[in-house]
Amino acid sequence: MDEKTRTQVGWPQDPREGLEAVVALRRMLEALEAAQVENAFVAGWSWARIAEVLGVSKQAVHKKHARRIRERYPGEPPGRKGEDA
Amino acid sequence: MRFIRLADTSRKSVEAAFEEARTLGHDSVGDDDLLLGILRADEGIGAAALTSLGVTLEEAREESEGMLSDALSSIGISFEEIRRQAGDAFEMRLPPGRRLPLSPRGKKVLVDARKEVRRLGDDYLGTEHVLLGILGTQGGTAVRLLAGMGVSPEVVEERLYQFRRQAAG
Numbered sequence: 001m002d003e004k005t006r007t008q009v010g011w012p013q014d015p016r017e018g019l020e021a022v023v024a025l026r027r028m029l030e031a032l033e034a035a036q037v038e039n040a041f042v043a044g045w046s047w048a049r050i051a052e053v054l055g056v057s058k059q060a061v062h063k064k065h066a067r068r069i070r071e072r073y074p075g076e077p078p079g080r081k082g083e084d085a
Numbered sequence: 086m087r088f089i090r091l092a093d094t095s096r097k098s099v100e101a102a103f104e105e106a107r108t109l110g111h112d113s114v115g116d117d118d119l120l121l122g123i124l125r126a127d128e129g130i131g132a133a134a135l136t137s138l139g140v141t142l143e144e145a146r147e148e149s150e151g152m153l154s155d156a157l158s159s160i161g162i163s164f165e166e167i168r169r170q171a172g173d174a175f176e177m178r179l180p181p182g183r184r185l186p187l188s189p190r191g192k193k194v195l196v197d198a199r200k201e202v203r204r205l206g207d208d209y210l211g212t213e214h215v216l217l218g219i220l221g222t223q224g225g226t227a228v229r230l231l232a233g234m235g236v237s238p239e240v241v242e243e244r245l246y247q248f249r250r251q252a253a254g
Contacts, residue, residue, distance in 0.1 A: 012159040024156040027110045027177060028167065035174035068180040 037065045038072070089202050092211040094129030099195075099215070101125035106185055109149060110177030113188035116219050117226035119195075121145055123212050123219075130252060131212030134245040138236055148233045152226070190225055194218040213245050 012018045033054075040050045051061040102122025106114045109121075123131045124142040154164040168175055179185075187195070197218035202210050219227045220238040228238055 017156065017159045020152075020156040021160040021162075024153045024164075025160070025162070027112070027153065028157065028162075028164065030112075030179070031110055031175055031177045032167070032171060034176070034180065035171045038174040065180070067182060071181070 034065065034068065037061065038069055041065075041069050042073070088208075089199060090209040092129065092209045094126065094132075094212050095198075095210050095215050097128055098122045098126040098131070098212050102191075103185055105146075107179045107183075108177070109146070110179055111185070112179075113186050114191045115188040115226055116190045116194050116222045116228075117149060117230055119191060119215060120219050120227040120230065121149070123216060126212075129212030130245060130248045131214075131216035134213070134216065134241055134248050137248075138241065138244055140231070140234055140236055144234060145230060148230050151233065152230065190222060194222060194225075197221055213249060216241070216245060 012021065037050055037054075040053075047062050047066070048058045051058040054061060099119065099122060102114050102118040102125075105121040105125055106118040109118070111118060121142065123129075124135060124140065124145055126132065127136070127142075150164075157164045194215065195218065198210055198214040201214040201217040202208075205214075207214070219225065220241055222228060231238070231241065
């Protein structure tokens, strides 16, 4: 892969720019995870099922997301039918 | 060693910086967040100097998001597109209950602020000292953020000292 191709596929030549892209991506990853977990929850997915697809323990996903989502959806959200739907 | 009093204005600004970092999804409080904190708390000579130069919290936040967006587009990712696709559930804000540390640059700003207090012979640490610490951080995110808004560290410093003289009467 020559320099030109690298630039085209998104490889910044300035190392600072590249490192900052990693930080930005990490921030966006967190936001995306929160949004996708929330979508799954609203669609009626159980914590166990969400955790399985994410490849983490049910405890981990619950600890990270439950409080935020409960605050956002006091009571059962629409479309959600029981913990193991 | 002389006792340095932490002014209410700077305490509020630092608290506001933590809140700003949380809102923007930062996992630590950096020099850029400390700058946003001064604007958010909107108190003291630091805030007055920035405001008088037309630097507003809203624009600074936009600039910060613009820098995030630029960083992502440098590796071929469109922040706007992802946000649009993800819909309402997508927000950068951190979940409640997560404690944020100061970043190394954030720490350095506060250490430098104390040095500024001694250098100027003051007996309190105000937002002007925090701002001087921010402006002195070479290659820092806050300085670049200000540059993006067309404001140089020199101009802010000059305005800051002018406001100090006025406050001293």
